[in-house]
Amino acid sequence: MRALILMLFFVLQMPKVEVLEKSEYQALVEQGYTIIDVRTPEEFEEGHIEGAQNINVKEDAFVTAIQKLSPSDTLLVYCRSGRRSLYAAQVMVSFGFQKIYDLEGGFLNWEKE
Numbered sequence: 065m066r067a068l069i070l071m072l073f074f075v076l077q078m079p080k081v082e083v084l085e086k087s088e089y090q091a092l093v094e095q096g097y098t099i100i101d102v103r104t105p106e107e108f109e110e111g112h113i114e115g116a117q118n119i120n121v122k123e124d125a126f127v128t129a130i131q132k133l134s135p136s137d138t139l140l141v142y143c144r145s146g147r148r149s150l151y152a153a154q155v156m157v158s159f160g161f162q163k164i165y166d167l168e169g170g171f172l173n174w175e176k177e
Contacts (some may be wrong), residue, residue, distance in 0.1 A: 081153040081164045086174060089140065089167045090149040097138045102126075102152040103171070107144060113174060116142075127159070135160040142167035142174065 093113060097102070101112050102121040111154060112118070119129045119145070126138045133139065139161060143149040146169055167174060 081157060081166050083146070083150070083166045086176075087170050089142075089165060089174075092138070092140055092165060097140050098133065099140045099142075100130075100152075101171075102141055102143045102149050107171075111171070111175070113122070113142065113171070119152075121148050121155075125155060126152070127155070130156055130159060130161075133161075135162060137161075138163040138165070140165050142170050144170045145172055146170040175177050 088118055093115070096115075099113055099116040101108050101116040101118045102119050103112075103118070104122065108116075108118040119126060139156065141153050141156075141164060143152070146166065149166050149170060153166050156164055168177040
C-alpha cells in the first residue's frame with residue numbers, strides 16, 4: 065500500500081517547469097509559441113526576444129495577466145538571468161499551466177553569440 069501511495073504521488077504531481085538550453089528554447093521560439101518576458105518594462109525596452117509580451121512578475125497585475133492566457137498553451141518564459149522567470153513559471157504552474165519552458169541563463173544567455 066505504501067508503495068502505491070508513493071507511486072501515485074510521483075504520477076500525480078503538479079507539472080514541473082522545464083529549463084531549456086538556448087538552442088532548445090530557440091527552436092520553440094521559431095515554432096511560434098507564446099513568449100513571456102517577465103522583466104520590468106524598462107528592461108524589456110532595452111531589448112527582448114522578438115514577439116515576446118512583457119508581463120512583469122514584480123507587478124500585482126501579473127496574476128491577472130497570466131489568467132488571460134490559456135493553461136493548455138505552451139508558454140516560453142524568460143527574464144534577465146533566469147531567477148524571476150523560474151519563480152514566475154512556478155506561479156503559473158500553481159494556476160494550472162501545464163507546458164512551461166524557461167530559458168536557462170535568461171536574456172543574458174540569449175544575447176550571447
